[in-house]
Amino acid sequence: MFGYMGKILRVNLTTNAITTEDLDFELAKKYIGGRGLGTKLYMDEVDPKIDPFAAENKIVIINGPLSGTATPTGGRYMVVTKSPLTGCIASSNSGGEWGAYLKYAGYDAVIIEGKASLPVYINIDEEKVEILPALDVWGKLVTEASDILREKQPGSKVMTIGPAGEKLSQMAAIMNENDRTAGRSGVGAVMGSKNLKAITVKGNLKPEIADAEALKAVTKECRALLKENGVTGGGLPTYGTAVLVNIINEHGVYPTNNFQGGVDPDAEAVSGETMTEKYLIKRNPCHHCPIGCGRWVKSEHSPDGIGGPEYETLWVFAGDLGINDMDVVIDANYWCNELGLDTISAGATLAAAMELYQRGFITDEILADDIALKFGNPESVVHWLKKMGNREGFGDLLARGSYRLADFFGVPEYSMSVKKQDIPAYDPRGIQGMGLQYATSNRGGCHVRGYLISPEILGLPEKLDRFDLAGKEVWAKAFQDLTAVIDSLGLCLFTSFAMGAQNYADMINEVLGTKWSADEVMLAGERIWNLEKLFNLEAGITKADDTLPPRLLNEPMPEGPTKGWVHKLDELLPLYYKERGWDEDGIPTEERLKKLGLL
Amino acid sequence: MAIKIKLFANFRDGRGKIVEMDYTPGMTGQDVIDDLGITAPEIAAVIVDGVDGKVDAMLAVPIKEDGYIAIFPPVAGG
Known part of the structure; x- marks a missing residue:
């Protein structure tokens, strides 16, 4: 084997x-x-x-x-x-x-x-x-x-x-x-x-490789692709994922104050450029990674530095909370890591809590006059993260996540989540394909189940009109299926900025001794996506769950380059189901399941 | 009048975050990058006065008299 x-x-x-x-x-x-x-x-x-x-x-x-x-x-x-x-x-x-x-x-x-x-x-x-x-x-x-x-x-x-x-x-x-x-x-x-x-x-064991010499050659080729690519050989190693702060903000899809806005005039303070200039000590790469996007940054918690925040963490503890202080974000990231909290959902829950405070659902009386959960209040962040992680006082309610928090007050619409999981750092009103991906993600709100930011914002592998609906269902399916493959191989998604399905097929074939084509790789990805979908259907998830927060469907973006736009999910979702070979309720057809070997 | 050029990531090296350039009627992003010593293949994304699109097309769009252009090298994350 x-x-x-x-x-x-x-x-x-x-x-x-x-x-x-x-x-x-x-x-x-x-x-x-x-x-x-x-x-x-x-x-x-x-x-x-x-x-x-x-x-x-x-x-x-x-x-x-x-x-x-x-x-x-x-x-x-x-x-x-x-x-x-x-x-x-x-x-x-x-x-x-x-x-x-x-x-x-x-x-x-x-x-x-x-x-x-x-x-x-x-x-x-x-x-x-x-x-x-x-x-x-x-x-x-x-x-x-x-x-x-x-x-x-x-x-x-x-x-x-x-x-x-x-x-x-x-x-x-x-x-x-x-x-x-x-x-x-x-x-x-x-x-x-x-x-x-x-x-x-x-341990000290190693897997047997079908053709070790051929794998060496393929690996060398893939490493060269990663090195020569502007993203994996330039932007990511130099600036980390934080380099996204400015480009997402400039497109007007950088959610602020719990997705009430899309532009932050002070975002530069938490940008990758600022982190590199003022906070970076060294890169912090994962196993066998030639990209090295991980950051090791200055912090009062250790004279030697600590692991630094990723883009989504920077966004959620800065723009989404109306705060723009790199020290606050680094500290929040540290405490999430130490408490064992998902930074995206923990930060988004604070954002939802701050909007509930803004609108009078959460009061100082409810907080027992503890630090106000108020947009723009840097003191509130780590204070409430600790209470959240330890489930102390009001932190017990926060620990349940933004959906359960907002639902407790009878207003679940203030949770910016899909299937109760918070959507990250990209406002789908100005990125129509990404919104479709959010709505249909098998694990709820998530950016790494099909990163359509690549073509819709970053121009990779080609630039798409981010407002245009045409063909977005095709792109969403392709990105979701390829992502499922990469996640199954044990590799990092960032390799896909430089590599395509054929590169993955080449590596698989030399390791396993198979003769997969790129098409077969994509078919395996589609099989995995449908398998997850079958689990969710049996768990009681329905078409009604394939949606976005009402704000993003009904409230036009109030400012910036995305001003006036809402997400047009009602137009895209039927096209997506059809592209996937599912019926109008989003249930995989017998024919498609047979094709995928799932029946 | 001057237009504002916003630069990001390594495009800032030796140039700064924001460069101002005298406006001349009809000037485009191509004129700007020629002046800055940046070539189109180095660019991954361009925004002219709040509008984005394919790089080549955006470099040909006239910039407004008091407008701006944002220029990005290849960047990504997630």
């Missing part, structure tokens, strides 16, 4: 049973790995209607066939479970080193089931796998817990939850290497519900 390690580890936290199973190679190839195979393994064992916090729920933590190989960026892992935030399939992925190390330990996936009676962590050291007490790290912040576990398990990579996951915040993330995050959909809370604090992993 090439590419894969051929083994799945199963850990039952109720019975303490630890077993291994052989990986079905044919099944693996059909769903690739990572997000695709993880979803298939999960769906084969768990009822989509399950309560995400039930002991019977499971978590599949899985790398991809290219993880741990020499391919560029091959170190990612995916966490698949049912989301306590959205009720949809959750597949949340993270960079760093952990995913590659799981492979070096000899496993393609770990399936976690049951619930421990007391806090535990799992230690994986090749064939030695143990469930160990975690009482001494339970309640601790991410860095402290990770440091203690690294001392106990020298040479291991640590993934852990923070207090937010222990306390079941629906926005809880899983952290690895301190500042890498499987951030979205509340996967950290599912870990917390099982009393599982962490997983440490190490």
Whole structure:
């Protein structure tokens, strides 16, 4: 078996049973790995209607066939479970080193089931796998817990939850290497519900490669593409993802004050250019990554610096809160990482809370005269993040996310979310294809399920008219399907700025010994997308959930280059369903499922 | 009258964030980049007076008398 390690580890936290199973190679190839195979393994064992916090729920933590190989960026892992935030399939992925190390330990996936009676962590050291007490790290912040576990398990990579996951915040993330995050959909809370604090992993095994010499040549070619590309060889290494602040703002699609506006005249203060000039210490790359977009920045929390914020984090703690202070954002990012919170949803929940305060739903009396949740108030940010992560006072309500918060006050429309998950840093009123992607994303509001910002704003691979609806359903499907493939391989999405389906097919073929064409790669992506859709349908998600917040459909953008526009989802959604081969209610047809090998 | 040229990322190197240039009737983005020593293939996105589009097309659009042009090299993220 090439590419894969051929083994799945199963850990039952109720019975303490630890077993291994052989990986079905044919099944693996059909769903690739990572997000695709993880979803298939999960769906084969768990009822989509399950309560995400039930002991019977499971978590599949899985790398991809290219993880741990020499391919560029091959170190990612995916966490698949049912989301306590959205009720949809959750597949949340993270960079760093952990995913590659799981492979070096000899496993393609770990399936976690049951619930421990007391806090535990799992230690994986090749064939030695143990469930160990975690009482001494339970309640601790991410860095402290990770440091203690690294001392106990020298040479291991640590993934852990923070207090937010222990306390079941629906926005809880899983952290690895301190500042890498499987951030979205509340996967950290599912870990917390099982009393599982962490997983440490190490090993020295390597996957067999079908044609190692040919892979070397393909890898060299792909690395050259990444180096020569203006984005992956220039913009991202130099400025990080923060370089987006200015270009998104200049197009008038940089949401401000909970999407009440789209232009921030002071955005430069939190731009990539400012970060590079005043805060950057060094790049902070993931495993085998020649791009190195990760930032290591100055902070009062450590004289050596800390992991820096990504674009979406900068936006949410700056423009979306009416604050433009890089120090506040770096601090907020630090506390989200330490508490184990998804920065996007945590920040967006503060934004929703500030709009509820602005409109009088949240009052000083409700806040017990604590710091006002007010747009433009920098003091409120970290103060309320800590209360959110620890579920203290009003923070307990904040910890449930923006939708549940706004719904509590009877006005869910002030949550800027899709399927209860907050949409990130790009206002779809001025990016029609991206809005369609938001509405149809299988994991709720998300920018990395089909990054149509590339063609609609950035001109990659070609510039589309961002207001024009023509063909956007075709672009959305293609981007969603290709993204599903990359997420399943164990690679970083940013490779797609320089590489196309044929490059991925070439790497897959040399690793697995297959002869896939680019079309077959895209078909696999479509299969994975439809598999996720089938889970959501069985979980009770319907066409009515494929929508956007009412503000974005009904309230024209009040300012800037996008002034006057709303999102035209009602025109695009039927075209998208048709393009996908689904019926008018968004249900995959028998014919399409047969074509995809899902029936 | 002067037009404003907003530069981003590495286009700022040696040029600054904002450059002002005397307005001449009919002047376009192409005139601006020629003056700044930037070539069209180096550019990923252009906005002229709040309107964006394909780079070549936008470089041919006349800039308003008190207008602006924003010029970006290849950038991305997510």
